[in-house]
Amino acid sequence: xxxxxxxxxxxxxxxxxxxxxxxxxxxxxxxxxxxxxxxxxxxxxxxxxxxxxxxxxxxxxxxxxxxxxxxxxxxxxxxxxxxxxxxxxxxxxxxxxxxxxxxxxxxxxxxxxxxxxxxxxxxxxxxxxxxxxxxxxxxxxxxxxxxxxxxxxxxxxxxxxxxxxxxxxxxxxxxxxxxxxxxxxxxxxxxxxxxxxxxxxxxxxxxxxxxxxxxxxxxxxxxxxxxxxxxxxxxxxxxxxxxxxxxxxxxxxxxxxxxxxxxxxxxxxxxxxxxxxxxxxxxxxxxxxxxxxxxxxxxxxxxxxxxxxxxxxxxxxxxxxxxxxxxxxxxxxxxxxxxxxxxxxxxxxxxxxxxxxxxxxxxxxxxxxxxxxxxxxxxxxxxxxxxxxxxxxxxxxxxxxxxxxxxxxxxxxxxxxxxxxxxxxxxxxxxxxxxxxxxxxxxxxxxxxxxxxxxxxxxxxxxxxxxxxxxxxxxxxxxxxxxxxxxxxxxxxxxx
Amino acid sequence: xxxxxxxxxxxxxxxxxxxxxxxxxxxxxxxxxxxxxxxxxxxxxxxxxxxxxxxxxxxxxxxxxxxxxxxxxxxxxxxxxxxxxxxxxxxxxxxxxxxxxxxxxxxxxxxxxxxxxxxxxxxxxxxxxxxxxxxxxxxxxxxxxxxxxxxxxxxxxxxxxxxxxxxxxxxxxxxxxxxxxxxxxxxxxxxxxxxxxxxxxxxxxxxxxxxxxxxxxxxxxxxxxxxxxxxxxxxxxxxxxxxxxxxxxxxxxxxxxxxxxxxxxxxxxxxxxxxxxxxxxxxxxxxxxxxxxxxxxxxxxxxxxxxxxxxxxxxxxxxxxxxxxxxxxxxxxxxxxxxxxxxxxxxxxxxxxxxxxxxxxxxxxxxxxxxxxxxxxxxxxxxxxxxxxxxxxxxxxxxxxxxxxxxxxxxxxxxxxxxxxxxxxxxxxxxxxxxxxxxxxxxxxxxxxxxxxxxxxxxxxxxxxxxxxxxxxxxxxxxxxxxxxxxxxxxxxxxx
Numbered sequence: 001x002x003x004x005x006x007x008x009x010x011x012x013x014x015x016x017x018x019x020x021x022x023x024x025x026x027x028x029x030x031x032x033x034x035x036x037x038x039x040x041x042x043x044x045x046x047x048x049x050x051x052x053x054x055x056x057x058x059x060x061x062x063x064x065x066x067x068x069x070x071x072x073x074x075x076x077x078x079x080x081x082x083x084x085x086x087x088x089x090x091x092x093x094x095x096x097x098x099x100x101x102x103x104x105x106x107x108x109x110x111x112x113x114x115x116x117x118x119x120x121x122x123x124x125x126x127x128x129x130x131x132x133x134x135x136x137x138x139x140x141x142x143x144x145x146x147x148x149x150x151x152x153x154x155x156x157x158x159x160x161x162x163x164x165x166x167x168x169x170x171x172x173x174x175x176x177x178x179x180x181x182x183x184x185x186x187x188x189x190x191x192x193x194x195x196x197x198x199x200x201x202x203x204x205x206x207x208x209x210x211x212x213x214x215x216x217x218x219x220x221x222x223x224x225x226x227x228x229x230x231x232x233x234x235x236x237x238x239x240x241x242x243x244x245x246x247x248x249x250x251x252x253x254x255x256x257x258x259x260x261x262x263x264x265x266x267x268x269x270x271x272x273x274x275x276x277x278x279x280x281x282x283x284x285x286x287x288x289x290x291x292x293x294x295x296x297x298x299x300x301x302x303x304x305x306x307x308x309x310x311x312x313x314x315x316x317x318x319x320x321x322x323x324x325x326x327x328x329x330x331x332x333x334x335x336x337x338x339x340x341x342x343x344x345x346x347x348x349x350x351x352x353x354x355x356x357x358x359x360x361x362x363x364x365x366x367x368x369x370x371x372x373x374x375x376x377x378x379x380x381x382x383x384x385x386x387x388x389x390x391x392x393x394x395x396x397x398x399x400x401x402x403x404x405x406x407x408x409x410x411x412x413x414x415x416x417x418x419x420x421x422x423x424x425x426x427x428x429x430x431x432x433x434x435x436x437x438x439x440x441x442x443x444x445x446x447x448x449x450x451x452x453x454x455x456x457x458x459x460x461x462x463x464x465x466x467x468x469x470x471x472x473x474x475x476x477x478x479x480x481x482x483x484x485x486x487x488x489x490x491x492x493x494x495x496x
Numbered sequence: 497x498x499x500x501x502x503x504x505x506x507x508x509x510x511x512x513x514x515x516x517x518x519x520x521x522x523x524x525x526x527x528x529x530x531x532x533x534x535x536x537x538x539x540x541x542x543x544x545x546x547x548x549x550x551x552x553x554x555x556x557x558x559x560x561x562x563x564x565x566x567x568x569x570x571x572x573x574x575x576x577x578x579x580x581x582x583x584x585x586x587x588x589x590x591x592x593x594x595x596x597x598x599x600x601x602x603x604x605x606x607x608x609x610x611x612x613x614x615x616x617x618x619x620x621x622x623x624x625x626x627x628x629x630x631x632x633x634x635x636x637x638x639x640x641x642x643x644x645x646x647x648x649x650x651x652x653x654x655x656x657x658x659x660x661x662x663x664x665x666x667x668x669x670x671x672x673x674x675x676x677x678x679x680x681x682x683x684x685x686x687x688x689x690x691x692x693x694x695x696x697x698x699x700x701x702x703x704x705x706x707x708x709x710x711x712x713x714x715x716x717x718x719x720x721x722x723x724x725x726x727x728x729x730x731x732x733x734x735x736x737x738x739x740x741x742x743x744x745x746x747x748x749x750x751x752x753x754x755x756x757x758x759x760x761x762x763x764x765x766x767x768x769x770x771x772x773x774x775x776x777x778x779x780x781x782x783x784x785x786x787x788x789x790x791x792x793x794x795x796x797x798x799x800x801x802x803x804x805x806x807x808x809x810x811x812x813x814x815x816x817x818x819x820x821x822x823x824x825x826x827x828x829x830x831x832x833x834x835x836x837x838x839x840x841x842x843x844x845x846x847x848x849x850x851x852x853x854x855x856x857x858x859x860x861x862x863x864x865x866x867x868x869x870x871x872x873x874x875x876x877x878x879x880x881x882x883x884x885x886x887x888x889x890x891x892x893x894x895x896x897x898x899x900x901x902x903x904x905x906x907x908x909x910x911x912x913x914x915x916x917x918x919x920x921x922x923x924x925x926x927x928x929x930x931x932x933x934x935x936x937x938x939x940x941x942x943x944x945x946x947x948x949x950x951x952x953x954x955x956x957x958x959x960x961x962x963x964x965x966x967x968x969x970x971x972x973x974x975x976x977x978x979x980x981x982x983x984x985x986x987x988x989x990x991x992x
Contacts, residue, residue, distance in 0.1 A: 015541030018534065019515040022522060030526065034719035035737030038514065038774070045511030049545070223530035241531030278534070 002066035003073060006080050009053065009062075010279035016050040018238050025243035028230040055088045072282075079281040079465050086154060089142035090135060098131045102411035109409035116399030118379060125408060126375045129368055132413050136369050148369050151414030156287035156421065158468025161366070163481065164417060167424070171483040172359050175352070176389060178487075182340050182352050182494040189335065189496075196332045201250040202320060210253065210319035211246060211260040214312065218298060219453045220244075220264050221271050233259045235266035235295075239278060242267045253320060254336055258299060265298030266291060268453065272461025282465050288415060289469055292422025293429065294460065300351050300423065301430045301489070302444060302452075304337045306330055311447035338493060342390045344400035351423060352490055356389040358420040361405070365413050378402045425473055427486035429456070432477040498562035499569060502576050505549065505558075506775035512546040514734050521739035524726040551584045568778075575777035575961050582650060585638035586631060594627045598907035605905035612895030614875060621904060622871045625864055628909045632865050644865050647910030652783035652917065654964025657862070659977065660913060663920070667979040668855050671848070672885060674983075678836050678848050678990040685831065685992075692828045697746040698816055706749065706815035707742060707756040710808065714794060715949045716740075716760050717767050729755045731762035731791075735774060738763045749816060750832055754795060761794030762787060764949065768957025779960050782968055784911060788918025789925065790956065796847050796919065797926045797985070798940060798948075800833045802826050807943035834989060838886045840896035847919060848986055852885040854916040857901070861909050874898045921969055923982035925952070928973040 020043060027039050063081050068074035090098075105124040112121045136147035143150050145160075152159040212227060225242030237243030244263045246256050269285055277283025285291050302308050309330045316325055325333070340350050346357035364381055367373035373381060382402045383395040394401030402408075407415055433455050434440055440452055459476040466472070473481050516539060523535050559577050564570035586594075601620040608617045632643035639646050641656075648655040708723060721738030733739030740759045742752050765781055773779025781787050798804050805826045812821055821829070836846050842853035860877055863869035869877060878898045879891040890897030898904075903911055929951050930936055936948055955972040962968070969977050 011537070012541055012545070015538040015545075018538035019519060019542060022519060023515060026518060026522060026526075030522075030722065030724075032719055032721050032737045034717070035734070038734060038736035041507070042511040042514035045508055046515060049508070049511075221530070223528055225528050226526065228526075238531070238534060240534040241528045 002062040002064075003068060003077065005062045006059070006066060006077070007279070009059065010080075010281075013050060013054055014279040016046055016053070020046055020050070021236055021238050022241070022243070025228075025234075025236040025245075028232070028234065028236075029228040029243070029245060051087070054084070059084055060088075072277075075466055076277070076280045076282040082157065083281040085142060086139075090138055094131075094134065094138070098135065098411060101127050101131055102409070106406065106410045109403070109406065113399055113403050116397050116403055118398035118403060121403065121409075122376060125378075128408065128411050129375045132411055133369060133371065136413070148366050148414060151369065152417065153414075155415050155418055156289040156469040157465075158470045159287075159289065159417070159421070160470075163470060164362075164421070167481055167483050168355075168359050168362065168417070168420070171355055171420070171424070171486065172389070174483065174487050175356055178490060178494075179340070179342065179353060179356070179390070182490070183342075185495050186340050193331060193335065195335050195339075196328060198252045198254070198325075198336075199323075200252060202253040202324065204248045204250065206320050207248050207253045207256050210316060211257055213315055213319060214257060214261060214303075215244075215264045215267075217311070217315070217447050217449065218261065218264050218302070219268055219449050224271050225267055227260070233263055235263040235270070237270075239270045239273050239275070242270050253316075253324070254333075258303060258337060261303040262295045262299035265295030268298070268456070269294040269461055272453075272457050273464050274462055277464060284465055286463070286465050286467070286472055287469050288418035289421035289425060290460065290472060292418055293425035294422075294456070296351075296422050297426040297429055297456070301426050302449075304334070304351075304493075305444065306334060307441045307444040309333050310445040315447075340494065342392055344386075344392065344394055345404055347404075352494060353390060355420040355423065358416050360385045360389060361407075361416040362420075365408070365416065369413060421469075421481065424481060424483055424486040425477075427489040428473065428477045428479070428481070428484075429460070430489065431485045432459075498558040498560075499564060499573065501558045502555070502562060502573070503775070505555065506576075506777075509546060509550055510775040512542055512549070516542055516546070517732055517734050518737070518739070521724075521730075521732040521741075524728070524730065524732075525724040525739070525741060547583075551580070555580055556584075568773075571962055572773070572776045572778040578653065579777040581638060582635075586634055590627075590630065590634070594631065594907060597623050597627055598905070602902065602906045605899070605902065609895055609899050612893050612899055614894040614899060617899065617905075618872060621874075624904065624907050625871045628907055629865060629867065631907075632909070644862050644910060647865065648913065649910075651911050651914055652785040652965040653961075654966045655783075655785065655913070655917070656966075659966060660858075660917070663977055663979050664851075664855050664858060664913070664916070667851055667916070667920070667982065668885070670979065670983050671852055674986060674990075675836070675838065675849060675852070675886070678986070679838075681991050682836050689827060689831065691831050691835075692824060694748045694750070694821075694832075695819075696748060698749040698820065700744045700746065702816050703744050703749045703752050706812060707753055709811055709815060710753060710757060710799075711740075711760050711763075713807070713811070713943050713945065714757065714760050714798070715764055715945050720767050721763055723756070729759055731759040731766070733766075735766045735769050735771070738766050749812075749820070750829075754799060754833060757799040758791045758795040761791030764794070764952070765790040765957055768949075768953045769960050770958055773960060777961060782959070782961050782963070783965050784914035785917035785921060785965055786956065786968060788914055789921035790918075790952070792847075792918050793922040793925055793952070797922050798945075800830070800847075800989070801937075801940065802830060803937045803940040805829050806941040811943075836990065838888055840882075840888065840890055841900055843900075848990060849886060851916040851919065854912050856881045856885060857903075857912040858916075861904070861912065865909055917965075917977065920977060920979055920982040921973075923985040924969065924973045924975070924977070924980075925956070926985065927981040928955075 023039065023043055027036070031039060063077070063084060066077055068077050105128050108121055108124045136151050139145070139150035139153070140147045143153060145153060149160050208227070215227065216222065224240055225237065225244060227244045227246065229247060230245035231247060233246050235242060235244050244260070244267050246260045246263070248256050269291060273285060274283055313325070313328070313330060313333060338350070340352045342353060343349055346354065349357055360382065363385065364373060364378065368375065379395060379398060379402055383393055386392055386394050386401070407413070433452065436455060437451055443449070443451060460472070463472060467475060470481060519535065519539055523532070527535060559573070559580060562573055564573050601624050604617055604620045628647075632647050635641070635646035635649070636643045639649060641649060645656050704723070711723065712718065720736055721733065721740060723740045723742065725743060726741035727743060729742050731738060731740050740756070740763050742756045742759070744752050765787060769781060770779055809821070809824070809826060809829060834846070836848045838849060839845055842850065845853055856878065859881065860869060860874065864871065875891060875894060875898060879889055882888055882890050882897070903909070929948065932951060933947055939945070939947060956968070959968060963971060966977060
């Protein structure tokens with residue numbers, strides 16, 4: 001009876017989530033420019049209804065009284081409980097205060113980012129850091145975790161500093177020497193085979209057709225999703241109707257194509273979640289690290305491999321015309337899509353340097369949460385680490401340094417590690433998959449992703465939120481999270 | 497204080513309406529084919545929340561206790577009260593029973609319509625008629641109205657048989673002789689100037705550009721709306737973001753263009769509603785008859801007039817190419833868009849014969865509601881009237897007769913008159929406007945709709961739901977609803 005109440009609640013919450021997801025995707029793709037104010041008002045109201053319904057006090061009674069008829073229901077109950085505690089462990093008064101502060105801070109950040117006006121932005125960020133420290137403390141008490149662990153728990157349940165620290169330390173020490181090696185190897189390759197420039201214009205309609213063909217090949221189900229255009233590419237919507245977007249530039253076509261493949265990775269996860277559980281927390285994607293592992297599996301493991309381009313280069317010629325890549329070989333494409341470069345900006349980074357951007361933030365935000373670092377000290381601390389990890393300085397221009405990301409201004413602390421965990425999990429999954437299916441290279445070269453997707457469906461997608469993030473990794477790959485496979489992947493791809 | 501509660505309720509209901517409207521438009525335009533089941537579930541849940549929130553018992557107390565600070569608030573309060581009574585005057589048990597019955601009946605109708613299997617459909621319709629009689633009785637008691645008046649009250653507040661009957665009688669008697677006259681006049685015109693065939697194909701992209709140009713010219717605000725494609729054209733969305741659709745065939749371009757102009761008429765009304773009241777019932781469009789008057793004003797009064805084509809024929813050449821209508825004069829286009837024909841199907845009817853289709857239904861549904869006619873007797877009664885009014889028989893094929901419309905299968909009785917009231921109101925508005933602005937013909941020929949739209953904004957759009965339908969008509973046009981101006985319009989357009 002109590003379970004039935006939770007089940008009915010799940011349906012109502014799913015309806016509100018459905019509305020919020022589709023309205024969000026619609027806003028970025030099809031909304032008229034003047035529709036924003038009313039859309040924001042409607043979404044805020046719907047989010048308020050969602051919050052009120054998902055945190056109602058009687059849910060605690062239902063959770064106490066509920067008995068499960070099956071092991072699935074037992075798991076469902078545990079996830080209902082976990083999400084209820086996460087949603088209710090902060091006092092409403094605090095949530096309202098934090099929402100107001102982060103909204104102001106994020107707005108200010110949007111205004112000031114372009115000019116990199118750190119001084120004007122600092123007071124807002126200081127306010128956010130104070131609130132995040134409070135939040136971490138309250139979550140830590142409710143969950144009996146360390147403060148930063150309690151923050152990570154929102155994004156990847158089960159992630160703990162104790163497990164991540166040694167893995168990141170291993171990866172960091174590897175990358176500090178690997179980045180120069182990879183750059184040297186790249187220089188040598190480019191001396192022998194210079195980078196071929198792309199000669200546009202590449203018409204958007206052709207790029208769109210190529211993107212759709214790649215999505216279809218990799219397994220995107222167009223009966224449950226679509227591709228549109230938005231300023232910032234995303235994968236949104238709902239599992240039954242995944243709304244993917246990309247953006248196009250006409251001077252080259254690779255950034256849109258690789259972006260489409262990345263988002264397709266997210267989309268396949270959503271489309272592969274168990275349909276019967278879609279209204280339970282148990283039926284949702286496990287968390288941000290696993291989600292990123294699915295997008296990076298497609299983008300990094302599959303789509304930047306030589307085998308993938310055996311199949312895709314002809315697809316490019318078919319959709320973009322023979323002239324688009326006249327005389328190109330697979331190595332010419334790979335030189336583009338696997339180009340390594342030391343840079344300031346995380347979102348523009350390649351897979352070799354990207355983890356250093358993340359580890360820098362992971363280290364700084366722990367210190368910020370634990371009070372070892374104050375917001376005012378960020379630029380110096382950031383610069384010191386950028387010099388140490390990547391050999392470049394950001395002190396002169398905060399917009400290339402600590403003002404580049406939306407996460408801290410919006411109060412999302414504990415999220416950054418998920419990106420690099422995703423990259424490592426993807427590599428670890430690749431190893432496990434290759435062990436189970438030694439011929440996957442041949443299959444990829446033929447554009448046949450059936451067996452690969454079946455393995456991912458069995459081991460990841462269909463598991464939804466059955467297990468904690470670390471347990472899901474171990475079950476899928478046969479070993480706990482580690483950096484071994486990611487390091488091996490980088491060596492194989494970037495060294496001679 | 498009580499008014500503040502109603503105001504806050506209005507914001508919550510507006511958010512749910514916003515979600516339902518955008519999700520509805522999205523479903524017809526951008527949803528993936530496999531997304532329908534979850535979409536239906538989400539929308540049913542959101543509609544349930546809307547119903548629960550809009551009929552909550554405490555609203556009655558707020559309405560009793562509320563005092564208005566201004567005359568606008570006083571009007572707002574009256575409309576809150578009217579919609580609350582309309583939403584709560586039927587017992588929940590009855591609403592659920594009717595919803596289930598009409599859903600089954602509508603589904604059955606969709607299945608059986610194509611084959612015109614009246615016998616299999618009849619039991620479902622009989623069930624609906626029984627429920628509608630009950631509903632009419634309950635609404636009549638709650639509103640102190642006659643049963644059919646109580647049904648019409650849902651669609652056009654203030655509409656009464658006592659006022660409509662004489663107007664429809666006048667129009668019917670006029671049309672019975674006018675239709676043959678108009679057909680004879682058309683024959684004579686076509687003898688002198690034969691109908692020029694349209695030579696396609698007309699590319700969809702060109703048709704879309706032409707449609708957008710026409711929308712823009714007539715006053716559609718693209719910062720608050722857009723045009724997409726759907727199987728059944730509609731005007732949906734919300735006033736801040738109106739979602740219009742059309743469909744294209746490539747062998748001719750006039751049906752899409754005229755459809756776009758019709759829906760633009762609806763859209764202008766929505767875009768012109770007072771923004772500050774958008775969360776109050778008072779701020780909504782008045783009703784179906786007035787809404788239809790706005791679409792028909794654009795489609796019939798403006799867009800099928802010779803002046804309109806002085807401006808639009810060059811637009812056609814610009815977007816469709818010179819060959820599209822090579823050698824055509826305005827009279828050649830008018831012969832197409834004002835073609836009169838006796839037909840079976842209401843939605844395909846021209847403006848001359850259309851009212852006879854409506855009056856037939858208006859007469860039959862009154863008898864059905866009042867128990868003078870049983871559902872089983874519809875085919876004979878329908879046929880008799882079709883023969884009397886239009887001289888054609890539908891007895892052989894119910895899909896061309898009483899099975900053509902969704903209204904009765906879905907339980908919407910009292911709606912049909914709105915269509916023809918709209919046509920008459922549009923003609924009456926035209927007369928009033930022409931009196932106020934004697935040069936509008938010249939303005940239209942130049943494609944200048946500014947003054948016309950200002951008059952409509954002042955007299956109709958900005959008035960929202962301030963007045964009952966009859967009062968709004970009288971205030972806007974200076975006289976009560978009558979058939980005089982519509983008859984004059986038809987004579988001017990169709991007779992020599």
